[in-house]
Structure formats: C-alpha cells, structure tokens
Amino acid sequence: MNPYSLAGELCQLTPFAAADTERVFDYCQDAEIQRWVPVPVPYRMEDAAVFTTGAAQKGWETELTGADRNWAIRVPGPDGRPYLAGSVGLKPDPPGKSVEVGYLVAADCRGRGLATDAVNTVVAHALRDLGMRRVLWQAAVGNWPSRRLAVRCGFKVEGTLRSQLILRGQAVDGWVATILAEDLAQKDGYWTEDGRVRLWD
Ligand SMILES: CC(C)(COP(=O)(O)OP(=O)(O)OC[C@H]1O[C@@H](n2cnc3c(N)ncnc32)[C@H](O)[C@@H]1OP(=O)(O)O)[C@@H](O)C(=O)NCCC(=O)NCCS
Numbered sequence: 001m002n003p004y005s006l007a008g009e010l011c012q013l014t015p016f017a018a019a020d021t022e023r024v025f026d027y028c029q030d031a032e033i034q035r036w037v038p039v040p041v042p043y044r045m046e047d048a049a050v051f052t053t054g055a056a057q058k059g060w061e062t063e064l065t066g067a068d069r070n071w072a073i074r075v076p077g078p079d080g081r082p083y084l085a086g087s088v089g090l091k092p093d094p095p096g097k098s099v100e101v102g103y104l105v106a107a108d109c110r111g112r113g114l115a116t117d118a119v120n121t122v123v124a125h126a127l128r129d130l131g132m133r134r135v136l137w138q139a140a141v142g143n144w145p146s147r148r149l150a151v152r153c154g155f156k157v158e159g160t161l162r163s164q165l166i167l168r169g170q171a172v173d174g175w176v177a178t179i180l181a182e183d184l185a186q187k188d189g190y191w192t193e194d195g196r197v198r199l200w201d
Pocket residue numbers: 032033036037103104105106109110111112113114115116117138139140143145146148149
C-alpha cells in the first residue's frame with residue numbers, strides 16, 4: 001500500500017517522516033498525552049524515532065488488517081510551511097471490518113477544532129472509502145476532552161468496560177463508543193451527548 005494523504009477542512013493528514021522525530025519528541029513531553037495515551041514514560045528521542053520511522057510506517061506495508069495506519073495532522077505554520085500538530089490513526093479491531101481510532105494533538109495546537117476535523121476525516125475515510133462497518137473509540141474513564149470530541153464526531157457512547165486499557169503499566173477502566181456507516185449518513189452537524197445536533201457554523 002502506497003502511503004496516501006487525506007484532506008480535512010482545517011488540516012492535512014499526511015504520512016509521518018523521519019524529519020518529524022524532534023517535534024514528536026517535544027509534544028509527547030506533555031502531561032496530558034502521557035496521562036491518557038499509552039506512550040512510553042519518560043518519553044525519549046529514540047521513542048519518537050521508533051514511532052516516526054518504524055511504527056508509523058508499518059501500517060502502510062500491509063492492508064488495514066495488519067497494523068495501525070497513522071497520519072500526521074499538519075496545519076500551515078507561521079512561516080507558511082506545514083506544522084505538525086499531532087497524529088490520528090486507525091488500527092484493526094479484531095471482529096473484522098472494524099477499526100479503532102486514536103489521536104492526540106500537541107498542547108500548542110489544541111482548542112481550535114483540529115482533532116475534531118482529523119477524526120471526522122479518518123472516520124469518513126474508514127466508513128466510506130475503506131468499507132469498514134464500524135469505527136471504535138476507547139478512552140480511559142475521566143478523559144472528558146476526548147469523550148466530548150468523540151460524541152461531537154457522531155460516536156455513540158456504549159458504556160464502561162472494567163480493566164479495559166493499560167496506561168503506564170496499569171489496567172484502567174475504559175469508556176467505549178462506536179460509529180457505524182449508517183450513523184455517518186445521518187450526521188449533519190456536531191452531536192452532543194443528549195442527542196442534540198448543533199449544525200456546523
Ligand atoms: C483530546 C484532544 C485530542 C483534543 O484535541 P483538540 O485539537 O484540542 O480538539 P478540538 O480543538 O477539536 O476540540 C477541543 C475544544 O475546542 C473547541 N473548538 C474550538 N474551535 C473549534 C472548531 N473550529 N471546530 C470544532 N471544535 C472547536 C471544541 O468545541 C472543543 O471544546 P470542548 O473541550 O468543550 O469539547 C487533546 O486534548 C489531546 O491530545 N489530549 C491528550 C491526548 C488524548 O487524550 N488523546 C485521546 C486519547 S483517547
């Protein structure tokens with residue numbers, strides 16, 4: 001599979017490259033990322049290199065049934081050149097035709113809709129282009145920014161599974177949510193947890 005890019009409304013999603021290593025190292029020092037995402041702690045430069053040149057490339061070597069497919073979230077930087085704002089990825093979920101979405105946004109790029117845009121873009125790609133029937137979302141209980149984001153993107157929260165995730169070597173309870181292709185067809189705005197829809201601005 002040749003690496004390919006996707007276009008969001010606010011960001012471009014493109015493959016990672018070795019040149020991203022230092023920026024990945026920098027933004028993964030953030031306490032929120034280390035709290036909620038299963039990255040190594042402490043996070044070292046070699047962890048970033050293993051990601052940009054190893055893990056982030058593997059997903060392109062196989063069909064989506066094999067390994068995670070990761071995209072860099074890029075926005076125009078102050079100098080006009082693409083600036084790495086975070087990552088979004090899809091990974092195979094065992095039942096088949098189902099993938100799990102994962103994401104993070106660097107602290108200096110949060111609160112401007114980038115994760116919402118990136119997740120909307122890869123979810124539409126999975127359900128429309130890749131023929132997936134379901135996208136799964138999971139987060140450790142308490143990660144409300146991530147849960148609000150998932151709901152805003154149309155995921156339906158299914159509940160809490162005990163001892164669902166491993167974070168920093170500890171098993172923690174996880175919230176799970178899903179979105180199906182038929183949900184996407186009805187999605188015409190930002191969803192809220194009580195089922196109300198706020199139309200796009
Ligand atoms: C969760 C996380 C990815 C959100 O990233 P983000 O880019 O700040 O997300 P968004 O900007 O799309 O949404 C954040 C807020 O900005 C608001 N926002 C501002 N401008 C917006 C726009 N143009 N469009 C949509 N939302 C916008 C959103 O409404 C949202 O408000 P809320 O916090 O009240 O729900 C980020 O906080 C993060 O990386 N956290 C640590 C890692 C993590 O938890 N990853 C997920 C593991 S499950």
